[in-house]
Amino acid sequence: MLVCRKWDVSIASAVCGRSFFERRLTMGIILQGSRLCVQTGCLCDKANKIILQKEEKYMNDTIEIRWHGRGGQGAKTAALLLADVAFKTGKYVQGFPEYGPERMGAPITAYNRVSESPITIHSNIYDPDFVAVVDDSLLEAIDVTHGLKTQGAIVVNTQRSKEEIVAKLHGYEGKVVTLDARKISVEALGRYYPNSPMLAAMVAVSGVMEKETFLKEMKASFEHKFAKKPEVIEGNMKALELTFAAIEGEI
Amino acid sequence: MAIRERLSGNEAVSYAIKQINPDVMPAFPITPSTEIPQYVANYIANGEIDTEFIHVESEHSSMSAALGASAAGARTLTATSSCGLALMWEELYVAASDRLPIVLALVNRALTGPININADHSDSMGARDSGWIQIYAESNQEAYDNFLQAFPIAEHKDVRLPVMICQDGFITSHGVENILLEEDDKVKAFVGEYEPEHYLLNAKETMAVGPYAVTNYYMETKRAQRQAMINAKKVIMEMAEKFEAMTGRKYGFFESYRMEDAEYAIVIIGSAAGTCKAAIEKIRETTGKKVGMVKIRVFRPFPEEELAEALKDMKAIAVLDRAEMFSATSGPLGAEVRAALYSAKSQAELVNYFYGLGGRDITVEDFKEVYEKLETIAQTHRITDMYSYIGLRSAEEE
């Protein structure tokens, strides 16, 4: 099974510490198709399930995420933050923006790949496992579910009802999760920053890492980033917690 | 032990600059390389390095200042992209012909018309005849690794030529990826101190740089300059071996990927090579077809013989150019690879594609189609379109 062999690569890499290629050659000898290979910071069950559904694909241990936002809302930052925390759990990551007119308010797209093995692909993502929409006004302008896998999910930041959102998703049959990031952000931070709630929602929905690991890494990251503004750390952590609580029933 | 990190390509190059702590950096901002002088300015402001940063009013001035600083004896670098490189045109030639070992961090971006900020190689390919050594990166890791090797190559006594370290705008410059960084002391030991043999600020030796040369001298001077580029091949390989001994990461003039038994090959430069690798793995796993890739790392000096040796026995080859040169025939890489194979009397079929201009994306599926086309060409020995495009909209069947 392809999946197993790919996972072996990551273990072999830890064992051999050699180049990707040499790993490919040595992995068979080292692990002989053993499937028990999830190293520290492994994929959680939900992600496993998705990976198993992706057997036909070459990069079958890679989770691909697409972010839709508007310039200035922090979709790119959210993608980079997700890459950051996934990196800290031992993964191979990519986080990259696709720039259009580079103006405040213009639609922008950002992407993540998260994998157990090195990622060489440098193209954009057309068949994502997950999609995050930071601004629901984009649903009118952009086909956000384009290419999105039905076994995946979409997270939409909105104050509208789930039914209203589903109706705008061109018949997407996969999981739809709505989140009122404004409410959460204002409650936790006193201002509207959709970033942190959307990041937490994407982590929860994609299962790219365990909640506890995520919270721990984010706390460390905030403590580093806001060393001179400790009051912000608590608010941001609260936003993450509130998000997990808000969408608990949906995932 | 190398340090496991995740950085963007611009961060990676800036980090290399910080570790090297060069003497002088004149720079003028231009997307997508702007972050490099920004990060370096931060390092300087924080007291982490003591590089002299020169604020200039244009790229013409930044390269001019670099010429002066380098001639004075300072380890000098700058960074730019696209039209910024174009504005340096005159000074690029001066740097190379005056044999000044300047390093330029180039973040490849399309040249204007129409104005566009995204990746293609029209800027550096336009400068390919300026006498600079050109080294290209597929990933952030390679951009970092190449940068660490740049000064030792440039400053080597048998070379003394400027070096351009190229990476693809936004794709790697702004994309965050895993990277292995080397420790400061190892980097410092590898790069070493710059001790120029001759320099303007040497009080013990009077020196003239860049004198006028009449016809009686010009041609001999250019032949001597060519020798430096020939010598660079040996030095580039020496530095690659030294670098491998330090890091375990192997570099050469190009990377041969799954070429050991390949029948069909793509020749390519830059970040899209990684996407091509994924396509190769997928094709080999699903069909067993013997597909491979040669990724050019060193374009100047051009590794003609080595490349011909790697490619001559292919059934069919596709050379992918990320820049036009408006010869109405090949792109720059296509022309040179074809010339190399001619000298080697290769019978391989060869076609030339243009792709990725102005940041147009290229996918695993695109590469699969190219390999399929190569298979058809090898079977029929018929080439219907010697020059074609990947991902181009056309009213006709291309």
Added chain:
Amino acid sequence: MKAIDINEKSPWQHITEGNQIYEPATSRHFCTGEWRTATPVMDWDKCKQCLLCAPVCPDSSIPVCDGKRQEFDYDHCKGCGICMKVCPFGAITMKEGK
């Protein structure tokens, strides 16, 4: 390689990197006086040693020794005539040819 050793018969291997020159005063070796089509001539009777001519010579071809100008350095004088123009006493005249 000394600049004096590089000449129009030198092979490319003997050309310095970027034509750099690593010594001072190499222009002494290059007799630009050969280019001269008009030659300044001194009338020492009219010269008051005011020294206005010496600093304006573009080729430093009017040597001054112990506060007195000497004969022209005809190896390097290109015959531009600026010294003749600047001389207030008509002590310098230009003669056609070398």
